[in-house]
Amino acid sequence: MASLGEPKNTIAILNKYNFVFQKKFGQNFLIDSRVLEKIVEAAGIKEEDLVIEIGPGIGTMTQYLCERVRDVVAVEIDRNLVPILTGDTLKDYSNVTVINEDILKLDINQLVKERNGGRPAKVVANLPYYITTPIIMGLFEAHVPLENITVMVQKEVANRMQAEPGGKDYGALSLAVQYYAKPYIAANVPQNCFIPRPNVASAVIRLTLHKEPPVFAVDEHFMFALIRAAFNQRRKTLVNALANGAGERVSKEAVSDALGRMGLSVTVRGEMLTLADFAQLSNILLE
Numbered sequence: 318m319a320s321l322g323e324p325k326n327t328i329a330i331l332n333k334y335n336f337v338f339q340k341k342f343g344q345n346f347l348i349d350s351r352v353l354e355k356i357v358e359a360a361g362i363k364e365e366d367l368v369i370e371i372g373p374g375i376g377t378m379t380q381y382l383c384e385r386v387r388d389v390v391a392v393e394i395d396r397n398l399v400p401i402l403t404g405d406t407l408k409d410y411s412n413v414t415v416i417n418e419d420i421l422k423l424d425i426n427q428l429v430k431e432r433n434g435g436r437p438a439k440v441v442a443n444l445p446y447y448i449t450t451p452i453i454m455g456l457f458e459a460h461v462p463l464e465n466i467t468v469m470v471q472k473e474v475a476n477r478m479q480a481e482p483g484g485k486d487y488g489a490l491s492l493a494v495q496y497y498a499k500p501y502i503a504a505n506v507p508q509n510c511f512i513p514r515p516n517v518a519s520a521v522i523r524l525t526l527h528k529e530p531p532v533f534a535v536d537e538h539f540m541f542a543l544i545r546a547a548f549n550q551r552r553k554t555l556v557n558a559l560a561n562g563a564g565e566r567v568s569k570e571a572v573s574d575a576l577g578r579m580g581l582s583v584t585v586r587g588e589m590l591t592l593a594d595f596a597q598l599s600n601i602l603l604e
């Protein structure tokens with residue numbers, strides 16, 4: 318089977334099937350074998366792994382995965398791609414299952430349970446950028462047993478996921494991701510590695526899931542409500558942002574008192590607080 322990491326082989330497949338790219342599905346196919354190798358390397362895949370690939374496209378990365386792991390499940394929403402995958406580009410592999418479904422509707426917990434006996438699987442993908450956050454947060458919040466998620470995302474989104482307190486990229490997404498996983502940007506990927514070329518630069522990020530959350534929040538939903546309120550109005554002081562946006566339970570006085578107990582200034586902004594600070598603040602406000 319000719320590698321689809323070679324642009325001419327990808328173009329041949331696209332022409333053979335008169336494939337029409339669907340913008341609404343975020344279809345930008347990888348045509349650079351070095352990038353494929355980078356992703357697979359960053360994911361640290363092993364022969365015994367179950368890998369779930371989100372959005373295989375014409376199967377470029379799927380072929381790489383099938384060569385290297387025990388079991389691959391590729392979930393693709395576009396039914397026009399299914400005959401290309403099953404009848405052509407993946408037909409020589411017996412260790413792959415193509416599921417024609419919307420990843421946001423699939424019970425991935427059930428899938429991992431059935432195919433991996435509940436042992437952690439890995440997710441590898443060149444993600445459709447229009448649903449990056451729902452896909453990643455969906456996997457985290459459903460507590461799917463995963464070792465890591467290694468994905469191509471918009472570079473700007475990768476920066477936000479990895480950001481530390483104080484910078485312009487730091488926000489609710491950084492805190493949500495870092496509550497569940499340790500992010501590591503493995504590569505920056507320019508536009509010319511895809512067809513069609515996306516309008517934005519991309520990056521490969523690996524999210525290694527924590528075995529236990531790194532901080533203790535009595536009520537994690539409440540902590541995340543505070544985080545969202547803090548960054549909805551990020552130019553305001555935390556006291557004002559929370560009093561306006563975090564519901565009735567949170568008064569200016571209560572937040573000021575809590576910040577005092579934490580040794581923080583009452584004029585501090587949310588962007589200066591670490592995840593541990595938000596956890597502590599939420600716990601104090603619930604006392």
Ligand code: SAM
Pocket residue numbers: 342343344345346347348371372373374375376377378392393394395418419420421442443444445446448
């Ligand atoms: N993996 C291929 C590659 O690297 O060449 C394609 C990546 S392309 C950026 C994203 C893929 O995700 C497309 O094949 C698209 O049809 C698929 N996709 C989009 N939305 C999806 C969804 N909700 N569920 C599953 N697949 C989806």
